[in-house]
Amino acid sequence: MTAHILDGNALAKTLRANFRQEAEALASRGARPGLAVILVGENPASQVYVRNKVNACADAGFYSEKHVFPGDATQADVLAKIRALNADPAIHGILVQLPLPAQFDAEAVLDAIVAEKDVDGFRAENVGALVLGLPCFVPCTPRGAMRLLEEAGVDVAGKEAVIVGRSNIVGKPMAMLLMHAGATVTVCHSRTRDLAAHCRRADILVAAVGKPRFITGEMIKPGAVVIDVGINRLPDGKLCGDVDFDAARVVAGAITPVPGGVGPMTIAMLLANTLESARNSVQNGAGNNA
């Protein structure tokens, strides 16, 4: 058996073309979707992701701004910028690239973004709404992973879903989305006993660990759908996921590659959330002049 490859690059490209049409429709109503990305410091990986986000905006006909601060910037500098962006009608989404340098209180910084522009969905109000099943900005990475499952034609209801990783930005919201979709969800982490046994029960296995090739072929149930969220840079400079792809693809029914799987979908869903925010602003009579 060779797994079906879930192509995030191709799906993201299709989505961006749809977003472009909606962006033009909103622009004609005075609200071209606008995203502001804040980057603090010179983390090379963050620089790549921010560049990808800005390029994706351009490709989808969105307005975007990039605000770069030096690594020794103060929290007050960044907060002042967030306040200005909160009040700027051309901006519908604000993203502060994580991680922030050590001198920052990341929670306080994210909290400064008004909830209406929290397109990452990281603020407590958003997380609460997600748990309650109320309208909210669904965090981009889990939303992208769910979209890939949909694309694969996976009927989630009743399935055993196992997530490895319990972070606030990936594992926890992913668990909530899968639960809402009807899966029986298990969340594993560094304290889990007999991780392999949990993983082998999974019809849907989501790896969000941050360790290269941590999930081996023997941990995968034959025919399972494997979603690899991990982005790891190897010493030779190449990217790899949290799943041993070559071993997994001969066991799994479907699998996302790294690169080209969840990563591009994260960026597509960031655009989707920004579009949603722009649409909300039109409904609330607060468009812009872009």
Ligand SMILES: NC(=O)C1=CN([C@@H]2O[C@H](COP(=O)(O)OP(=O)(O)OC[C@H]3O[C@@H](n4cnc5c(N)ncnc54)[C@H](OP(=O)(O)O)[C@@H]3O)[C@@H](O)[C@H]2O)C=CC1
């Ligand atoms: N494709 C994309 O768009 C994105 C990719 N990523 C990537 O996804 C990966 C995960 O990111 P993130 O969630 O932020 O990472 P975190 O480091 O915040 O969380 C990692 C999780 O893995 C768990 N873990 C660590 N070691 C083990 C182990 N030996 N056995 C079982 N569980 C373990 C940790 O457990 P514990 O809680 O007990 O410490 C933790 O819950 C990274 O590679 C990151 O780069 C992240 C965001 C977006």
Ligand SMILES: Nc1nc(=O)c2c([nH]1)NC[C@@H]1CN(c3ccc(C(=O)N[C@@H](CCC(=O)O)C(=O)O)cc3)C=[N+]21
């Ligand atoms: N506020 C905030 N929001 C985030 O969503 C956020 C963040 N901070 N900090 C870091 C993580 C990580 N993340 C990725 C997004 C896209 C790719 C991506 O496009 N990956 C490409 C490859 C990129 C490359 O070549 O390095 C791919 O997988 O094909 C990867 C990782 C978003 N994150």
Ligand SMILES: [Mg+2]
């Ligand atoms: Mg993290």
